[in-house]
Amino acid sequence: MRKHWIALLALTAAACSGGAAGTGEDLKGQTVEVVGPWTGDEQKNFEQVLRAFSSKTGAEVRYTPAGDELPTVLQTRISGGTPPNVALIAQPGLVAQFAKAGALKPVNADVEKAVTDHNAAVWKQLGSVDGKLYGLTFKTANKSAFWYSEKAFRQVGATPPATWDALVETSRAISETGLAAVSVGGADGWTLTDWFENVYLRTAGPENYDKLARHEIPWTDPSVRKALEELAKLWGDPTLIASGALQTEFPKSVINVFGERPTAAMVFEADFVASIITTNTGAEVGQDAKFFPFPSVAGSKDAVVAGGDMAVQFKDDRVTTELMEFLASPESGEVWAGLGGFLSPNRDIPESAYPDEVTQDLAKRVVDAGDNVRFDMSDLAPAAFGGTKGAGEWKDLQDFLADPKNVDGTMQRLEANAAKAYGE
Numbered sequence: 001m002r003k004h005w006i007a008l009l010a011l012t013a014a015a016c017s018g019g020a021a022g023t024g025e026d027l028k029g030q031t032v033e034v035v036g037p038w039t040g041d042e043q044k045n046f047e048q049v050l051r052a053f054s055s056k057t058g059a060e061v062r063y064t065p066a067g068d069e070l071p072t073v074l075q076t077r078i079s080g081g082t083p084p085n086v087a088l089i090a091q092p093g094l095v096a097q098f099a100k101a102g103a104l105k106p107v108n109a110d111v112e113k114a115v116t117d118h119n120a121a122v123w124k125q126l127g128s129v130d131g132k133l134y135g136l137t138f139k140t141a142n143k144s145a146f147w148y149s150e151k152a153f154r155q156v157g158a159t160p161p162a163t164w165d166a167l168v169e170t171s172r173a174i175s176e177t178g179l180a181a182v183s184v185g186g187a188d189g190w191t192l193t194d195w196f197e198n199v200y201l202r203t204a205g206p207e208n209y210d211k212l213a214r215h216e217i218p219w220t221d222p223s224v225r226k227a228l229e230e231l232a233k234l235w236g237d238p239t240l241i242a243s244g245a246l247q248t249e250f251p252k253s254v255i256n257v258f259g260e261r262p263t264a265a266m267v268f269e270a271d272f273v274a275s276i277i278t279t280n281t282g283a284e285v286g287q288d289a290k291f292f293p294f295p296s297v298a299g300s301k302d303a304v305v306a307g308g309d310m311a312v313q314f315k316d317d318r319v320t321t322e323l324m325e326f327l328a329s330p331e332s333g334e335v336w337a338g339l340g341g342f343l344s345p346n347r348d349i350p351e352s353a354y355p356d357e358v359t360q361d362l363a364k365r366v367v368d369a370g371d372n373v374r375f376d377m378s379d380l381a382p383a384a385f386g387g388t389k390g391a392g393e394w395k396d397l398q399d400f401l402a403d404p405k406n407v408d409g410t411m412q413r414l415e416a417n418a419a420k421a422y423g424e
Helices: 038-057 066-081 092-099 108-117 120-126 150-156 164-175 190-215 224-236 251-256 273-280 316-329 330-337 358-372 391-401 409-421
Strands: 030-035 061-064 084-087 135-142 145-149 179-183 264-268 289-293 304-313 372-376
Touching: 030 120, 030 289, 030 316, 038 304, 038 316, 038 330, 066 084, 066 264, 066 391, 084 092, 084 316, 092 304, 108 135, 120 135, 120 145, 120 358, 120 372, 135 316, 135 330, 135 358, 145 150, 145 273, 145 304, 150 164, 150 264, 164 179, 164 264, 179 251, 190 224, 190 251, 190 264, 190 372, 190 391, 224 391, 224 409, 251 264, 251 273, 251 358, 264 391, 273 289, 273 358, 289 358, 304 316, 304 358, 316 330, 316 409, 391 409
Parallel strands: 030 061, 030 084, 179 264, 304 372
Antiparallel strands: 084 304, 135 304, 145 264, 145 289
């Protein structure tokens, strides 16, 4: 979630020096620093992963939590000549900027082999810049999930819809009971980009998704029109969307479905919805609160929009590269998987490593989607377009939620803002 509030920074960085790398040697007495976004329980869980590396190698690992300020912290550290050994970064665009500035070291052959062996090819492509692999996705998010109230579905005899049209029909049946069908956290514009990305991936296909992400096709393209028109089938019916969507922040959109006084039956968002349900409501995930994959649109194949945190290295000494190899292995992912709140694209983490059936299913869908996984498009775009509150894509889609009939105007605004942000 945190990545949606982070703006990418203009970067000027110098390369960092390092030494040779090796594997399987005793690292006792050596220290490695990791900077990451995680605080609270996530920090505690990641520190368990780092302790496993320490136990395995003898190296001392220091973790520095940077939260939402991670890009600023890294820029400051690089400019001051004191970068960490490894960082976990949620934006591939930021990774590319660091790589092109010469601040990152490409991974070594052993790390690259591990990434190739354990992940679908799309994940290696995601971490590559100018043909060199700089990063590996350690933790991912499945952003193609609809969470629903089992009680609300049971009341109308509904089953999880497999198609977009069936979702609209189910929504209408629910709305007739007096309960809104879908709660939308429209006050947080990033949620709306996730809606668009899922519909666009299914209507336009992975190839066009890649082109739009790079702005190789304009936002006035017919493929964008198709996606917006499909969204309008749901967003354009005020009886289906819970009132006040543009004033509803993301956590509240979840509580609206699973709290004591529900106002809606469904909410769309990633696997991290489960933690909000557990922390803020009395609903039990897997019993009262269930999920179904984002429906097929116009006969589309299974696909997943994903977010994630990519491990990159600023040094190439032995302790750094061995930590990178550890993070690329199933072994490291199994540690956090067992603690909960974690998914990985690593296909060799056994399903049984995840603590419950819901998490197992969410992780399996990421792996099974293979090369039909696409990273969150707004995180691939310049922050001025894809990651700024009250501007760019966030604001344009909020305006569209307010007026779903205005497809033409929305496309024109999206294209104008994209062209400006991409420097065209």
